[in-house]
Amino acid sequence: MKILVLGGSAFLGRAYVSEALRRGHEVTTFNRGLSGSDQPGAEAVRGDRTSAADLERLVAGRRWDAVVDTAGQQPSDVLLSAGLLSEHADHYTFVSSIHAFTDWGTQVVNEDSATYPCPADTPAGQAPGNHLKAGCERAVLERFGAGRSLILNCGLLVGPHENVGRLSWWLERVARGGQVLAPGDPERALQHIDARDFAVFGLDLLERGTTGRFLTTGPTGAATMKGLLDACVEATGGRAELVWVPDERLLAAEVQPWTELPLWTPDQPGWEAIWLADTSRAQAAGLRCRPIMDTARDTWDWLRERGPTAEPYVQGTTPLGIDPGKERKVIAG
Template sequence: MRTLVIGGSVFLGRAIVEEALRRGHEVTTFNRGVSGQDLPGVEAVRGNRESPEDLARLAEGREWDAVVDVCGFVPRVVGDSVRALNGRAATYAFISSISACSGWPGSSPTDESTPRFDCAPDAGPEDGDYGVLKAGCERAVEQGFDGNALIIEPGLILGPHENVGRLPWWLTRIARGGKVLAPGDPEIAMQLIDARDIAAFTLSQAEAGTADRFFVSGVEGNATYRGLLQECRAVTGSDAEFVWVDDRFLLDREVQPWTELPVWAPRSPEFAGVWLPSSAKARAAGLTCRPVAETVRDTWAWLRDIPVERRSFGTARMSHGIDPDKEAEILAAWEGEASPAPA
C-alpha cells in the first residue's frame, strides 16, 4: 500500500508513519522540515501545504492508495490539498477532533450523530476557533474529495512524543516529588487513548477503503485521575504525595481546568460531558486500546532522557502546567483549611 502522510514528523502523524512502515506501506511524508524529523524509510517531500506550487510538486507524478492528513486546521487550506490530490489517491483520511462537535463537552453523551459546528468548507482562519474550523475541514474533505472520505475524530490523545505537553507535564511534576496538587474527584472515569492505537485504527480503515466518520477515544472508564497519577508515580519511582483538592476550591482560586492542571475537567456545567463520548462505533469496526499503564510507561521511557529544561509543555495554542509558587500557595491554603491551627 502507498500512503501519503501530510505532516508526520511530531506526534500522532509520527505514530501513523511508524505504524504504516511497520505494516510495509510505502510512505511519503509532506511537511516543511521545521517541527520534527521524518522517520527513516519514508520518501520525504519538503513543502508548505499553504503553497499551491508545493502541493502541485507533491502531486506531480505520484499516486497513493491513501492520504492521511494529520495537520489540517483551516478549511480553505485543507480544500486546497483535497483538490491537489483528487485523482491521485483512493482515500483521504482526515484527522479531525471531537472538538468539531458543537455539543461537546455538553452534558449529553457525544457520538457520530451529534451535530458538528456550522462552518463552511472554504472558511478561513478568521472564521472560527479550533473546533469550528475542524468541522469546516471535515466538510472540505467530504464535499471536495472524489474518493473515500474517512473522518477520524479523536478525543484526548496521549502517548510517546506527545507535543501538547499534558502527560509530559504530569510525569515531570510527579517525578520532582513532594506534595503534588491533585485536582478534583480522584474517581472520575476518563477515556484516554494512545496515539499508536489511533494510528493503527486509521490505517486499517484506510487499507479497507472505508468512507465514514468515527469518534476515536479510549474505552469509557479506562482510567481515573487517581489511577493516572498513581501510574505516573510508579513509572517515575517518585515519592510524590498526592493532595486531592476539590473542584470548587481550585476554581475559586482561578486554576484553569484542562490546561493549568492538564486533563483536569471539574464537575461543572462547562465540562460535564468531557468524558461522555462513545467510541462504540470505532470499537465495533476494530479499534483496540492498550492499557493506559502502557501509555504512561512508554511516554516516560521517551521523556526521561530529555533534559527537563528542553521538555515542552504546550503549543502555540495553549500551554500546560501550574506555576510551582501558585501550586504551593494553593496546597498551603487547602491544608490550612482542612486542619485549622488549634485555637
C-alpha cells in the first residue's frame, strides 16, 4: 500500500512509519521537519499542514491508498488537510484522543459515548483543549465520510521515543536511586498503551479497510501503579526504594496530580473513572498490548541511547516532576 503519514517523525507517528515500512508499505511523511528525524526508507516531504499552498504541492500528481493523521490538533487545520486529500486518498485514519469524550474521567466511556460539540471549522484558540479532538474528528468525517474514515481514540501512550515524558520521568527518577516517593494506592489500576502496539493495531485495521471508531488503549488493570514502578526499578537496576504515601497526605502537601507525580490520579471526584475506558471493541478487533515490563525496559534502553536532555518534560506548558526537596519533605511526613 501507499501510505501518507501526516507527522511521522515523533513518537506515535514514528511508530506508524516504522511498522508500515517493516510490513513493506510505501510510506510518505509530511511535516515541517522540526520534531524529529526522518526514517530511512520513507519519503519525507516538508511542509506545513496549515498552509493550503504546501498541501497543494504535496498532493499535486499524487495518490495514496490511505492517510494516517497522527498530528491533527486544530479542527480547522484538519478540515483543510482532509479536504485537499479527499480526492487523493481512499481512506483516512485519524488518531483522536480519549479526551474527546465528554464523560471521560468521571464515567466509563466507550465508542458510543458522547463527544464534545466542537464544530469542524473551529479555528485555533476558539475552543477548550479537550474539545478540539472532537472537532478534528468531525472535520475528517465531513471531508472523507464515514465510509472512508477510521477514528482511533487514543488513551495514555508510553514507550520509546515518548515526547511527553511521563514514563521517562519515572525511569530517570528511579534510576537516580534512594527513596522514591510512590503515590497513592499501589494497587490503583492503570490503563496505557505502548505506541508500537497502537501502530500495529491501527495498521491492521487500515490494511483491512476498516472504518468506524475504536477506543484504543490497554485493558483496565493490565498494570497497576505498583506494577509500573516495580518495572521501572527492575529496568533501571534496582537501586531505588519505593516509599508509598497515600492520597490524603499527598493532597495535604499540595502535590499536583498527574504533573508533579506523573500518572498519579487521586481517588476523588473527577478522577474516579480515568482508568476505566471500555476497550472491548478494540480487543475483539485484534488489539494486543505488551506487558509494562517490556515497555519500561525498552524505554530505558532508548533513554540511555538518547542520553540526557536539557529540555524538561512538560504536560502542555506545565513541567513534569516533583522538586527533590519537596519529595524528601513529603516522604519524611
